[in-house]
Amino acid sequence: MKVVLLGATRGIGRAVARLLAERGERIILLGRSPQQLQRTARDLEIRGAEAPVATAPCDLLRPEGFAAALDRAEQELGGFETVIVTAGLFGTQQQLEDDPELAARVLSADFTNTVLFCEEVRRRLLAGGGGTLCVFSSVAGERGRQPVILYGAAKAGLSRYLEGLDHKFRARGLKTVCVKPGFVHTGMTAGLKPPPLAGRTQEVARRVLRAVDRGTPEIYVPPMWRPVMCVIRNLPRWVMRRIQF
Amino acid sequence: MGVAVLLSPPGRPHSSQDEPMPPQPYRTTMTGWGRYPVVEGLAVKSEDLEQATVGAALCRGLGRSYGDSSLPARADDLVVDTTLADRLLAFDPASGMLRAEAGLSLWDLNRLLLRRGWFVPVSPGTQWVTLGGMVASDVHGKNHHRDGCFGRHLRSLRLRVADGRIVECSDEQEKELFRATVGGMGLTGHILEVEFPMHRIPSPWIWGETERIADLDALVAGLKEAAGSWPMTVAWADSLARGRGLGRGILIKGRWAEPGEAPDRPPRLKRPWRVPLRLPRLVFCRASVRMFNLLYYCKHCPHLSSGILHPETFFYPLDVLDNWNLIYGRRGFTQYQCVLPHAGDNGPVRRLLELFASADGKAFLCVIKDCGAEGKGMLSFPRPGISVAVDFPVDPKNTQALVDRLNELVIDEGGRIYLTKDAFTRAEHFRAMEPRLGAFNAVRKKWDPQGRLRSAQSVRLLGDAA
Numbered sequence: 001m002k003v004v005l006l007g008a009t010r011g012i013g014r015a016v017a018r019l020l021a022e023r024g025e026r027i028i029l030l031g032r033s034p035q036q037l038q039r040t041a042r043d044l045e046i047r048g049a050e051a052p053v054a055t056a057p058c059d060l061l062r063p064e065g066f067a068a069a070l071d072r073a074e075q076e077l078g079g080f081e082t083v084i085v086t087a088g089l090f091g092t093q094q095q096l097e098d099d100p101e102l103a104a105r106v107l108s109a110d111f112t113n114t115v116l117f118c119e120e121v122r123r124r125l126l127a128g129g130g131g132t133l134c135v136f137s138s139v140a141g142e143r144g145r146q147p148v149i150l151y152g153a154a155k156a157g158l159s160r161y162l163e164g165l166d167h168k169f170r171a172r173g174l175k176t177v178c179v180k181p182g183f184v185h186t187g188m189t190a191g192l193k194p195p196p197l198a199g200r201t202q203e204v205a206r207r208v209l210r211a212v213d214r215g216t217p218e219i220y221v222p223p224m225w226r227p228v229m230c231v232i233r234n235l236p237r238w239v240m241r242r243i244q245f
Numbered sequence: 246m247g248v249a250v251l252l253s254p255p256g257r258p259h260s261s262q263d264e265p266m267p268p269q270p271y272r273t274t275m276t277g278w279g280r281y282p283v284v285e286g287l288a289v290k291s292e293d294l295e296q297a298t299v300g301a302a303l304c305r306g307l308g309r310s311y312g313d314s315s316l317p318a319r320a321d322d323l324v325v326d327t328t329l330a331d332r333l334l335a336f337d338p339a340s341g342m343l344r345a346e347a348g349l350s351l352w353d354l355n356r357l358l359l360r361r362g363w364f365v366p367v368s369p370g371t372q373w374v375t376l377g378g379m380v381a382s383d384v385h386g387k388n389h390h391r392d393g394c395f396g397r398h399l400r401s402l403r404l405r406v407a408d409g410r411i412v413e414c415s416d417e418q419e420k421e422l423f424r425a426t427v428g429g430m431g432l433t434g435h436i437l438e439v440e441f442p443m444h445r446i447p448s449p450w451i452w453g454e455t456e457r458i459a460d461l462d463a464l465v466a467g468l469k470e471a472a473g474s475w476p477m478t479v480a481w482a483d484s485l486a487r488g489r490g491l492g493r494g495i496l497i498k499g500r501w502a503e504p505g506e507a508p509d510r511p512p513r514l515k516r517p518w519r520v521p522l523r524l525p526r527l528v529f530c531r532a533s534v535r536m537f538n539l540l541y542y543c544k545h546c547p548h549l550s551s552g553i554l555h556p557e558t559f560f561y562p563l564d565v566l567d568n569w570n571l572i573y574g575r576r577g578f579t580q581y582q583c584v585l586p587h588a589g590d591n592g593p594v595r596r597l598l599e600l601f602a603s604a605d606g607k608a609f610l611c612v613i614k615d616c617g618a619e620g621k622g623m624l625s626f627p628r629p630g631i632s633v634a635v636d637f638p639v640d641p642k643n644t645q646a647l648v649d650r651l652n653e654l655v656i657d658e659g660g661r662i663y664l665t666k667d668a669f670t671r672a673e674h675f676r677a678m679e680p681r682l683g684a685f686n687a688v689r690k691k692w693d694p695q696g697r698l699r700s701a702q703s704v705r706l707l708g709d710a711a
Binding site: 014 | 288291293357
């Protein structure tokens with residue numbers, strides 16, 4: 001398997017990359033910091049990824065660089081059939097309400113630019129006869145929720161986009177995997193009070209990779225978030241207004 | 246201090262990409278493996294250790310030190326959780342030389358490299374430790390009589406020192422700093438990267454031999470005799486047996502199995518069980534401990550047994566219970582570990598065990614090990630002699646007095662204690678048993694004149710300002 005990873009220097013993305021490395025896959029890492037990419041690449045090589053693990057600069061806030069980064073990935077790997085996007089920005093509702101400039105960055109990184117990146121990937125995968133595009137959305141996009149209005153809105157848009165992509169192109173060989181993580185113990189959530197049954201990074205990464213292998217269109221990690229979100233989606237508005245969830 | 250600056254912008258977004266922004270500190274409660282003491286602290290956790298250690302007072306890995314070594318001295322001292330900084334940076338399959346970030350766990354390293362025929366030169370009794378912690382504690386293992394401490398094998402370290410600079414140190418470069426950092430409890434600088442050679446092993450399995458031994462003299466004699474022919478030895482003794490049976494126990498010896506005698510398949514890593522809840526204190530009474538120790542002793546029914554062992558069973562017998570520290574109940578527990586110089590009649594060890602038993606000490610098995618030469622770390626724990634380690638639950642009425650009496654005995658006998666286990670020793674006792682303290686303090690003073698790096702333990706034992 002030849003895999004392009006965007007955002008694998010940290011968190012769940014790193015854990016997924018390590019599982020791929022242990023299977024001996026060919027990997028290219030896209031991300032912002034050349035130094036962090038290099039260090040992660042060496043780590044993946046020692047863990048079993050086919051050496052050398054290539055890296056290329058790619059910044060979700062600079063969509064003009066997407067084509068070049070993916071060109072580079074095609075050159076390095078000689079084509080690819082799997083792309084996993086775990087990169088994204090997060091800000092609490094309070095932060096985003098207070099800082100419109102930050103809100104603009106989060107909204108464009110998590111929605112517009114992620115979609116633009118996926119469009120670049122879509123064209124290339126379809127030209128190569130298909131493949132798998134796995135993108136991290138969030139349970140935050142399942143319902144308009146008070147603690148994650150802006151972030152959730154971006155993720156909601158992203159989830160719908162991925163769903164549409166899957167409906168239209170699966171028959172032509174492009175499988176879209178939309179990952180909806182709930183609370184997972186990572187650097188991003190360090191210090192937040194975890195809800196019951198919060199996910200562990202490695203376990204979540206294993207489920208994500210299984211979904212990529214099978215081409216599952218949508219997964220919730222940890223899986224208990226599926227029934228939880230099913231309830232949330234169906235709560236009447238007067239309840240949603242009263243609860244802080 | 247830098248801490249306040251780091252904490253100030255509450256509106257910092259967090260990114261899962263390589264955002265060059267400082268990670269967010271957060272308030273949390275922290276405790277060591279003994280669950281005593283418990284303190285409030287300010288922690289920060291990030292994949293980027295270089296960035297996270299700016300302005301920090303202390304680093305903390307998997308929190309396996311028993312007492313207060315990895316706890317902050319004050320609630321607003323920043324403590325860096327290193328466990329996300331766990332990348333392997335270089336590995337040479339010809340020489341075994343390995344370089345990794347300090348938060349890499351021994352568990353992860355074993356999972357990756359044991360099956361490829363490599364093992365750390367020195368392993369402590371649990372694999373839930375980070376490389377940084379192994380350096381800071383200068384850990385020893387079952388092969389101490391032959392291979393010394395982890396620090397002996399260490400090639401070099403990358404440190405963030407107190408003034409914010411990043412320094413590479415080794416025996417060739419900044420030797421003083423290097424030797425103070427080995428076994429220096431993280432007080433000389435934040436360990437960012439660790440480089441050392443992995444050892445080639447003939448197979449990932451162990452050929453082990455266990456022997457039941459009826460008293461202390463025979464146990465120590467057995468350890469000394471086995472040291473000549475076995476690379477790894479340790480003994481477990483029944484801490485409650487008295488009189489003639491004092492120090493009766495099990496002598497465990499092992500070596501890496503040769504390919505011919507070991508199974509062809511690599512050992513499957515075990516999934517640890519979890520203790521579901523903290524056990525009520527009633528479970529832990531003298532009778533139950535006595536029963537457990539007796540059962541363990543009797544389990545080794547044939548006086549001698551040998552065979553192929555799973556490496557985890559041999560090196561990390563307690564890791565089968567993921568959180569065995571909960572069995573001691575709400576108040577937590579402590580471990581007392583000291584090394585006592587050799588004596589012909591094993592008098593020092595005998596007196597220590599007798600004192601422990603007479604003071605109503607309750608301990609599951611006590612671990613006895615003969616130590617080889619002193620390590621190169623300035624505060625490294627082992628020295629030639631017999632190391633004794635006993636766990637016991639914290640009792641507000643009793644524990645301080647018991648540790649004081651044990652320490653007085655250790656001072657009289659010319660031994661010393663292991664800082665990684667300690668939560669109760671008094672500063673004057675520590676000074677009395679540690680003639681090397683002056684040299685260590687001088688290096689700290691030189692690299693950290695303002696005393697920015699400190700822990701609850703360094704305030705308690707080394708006289709750092711609180």
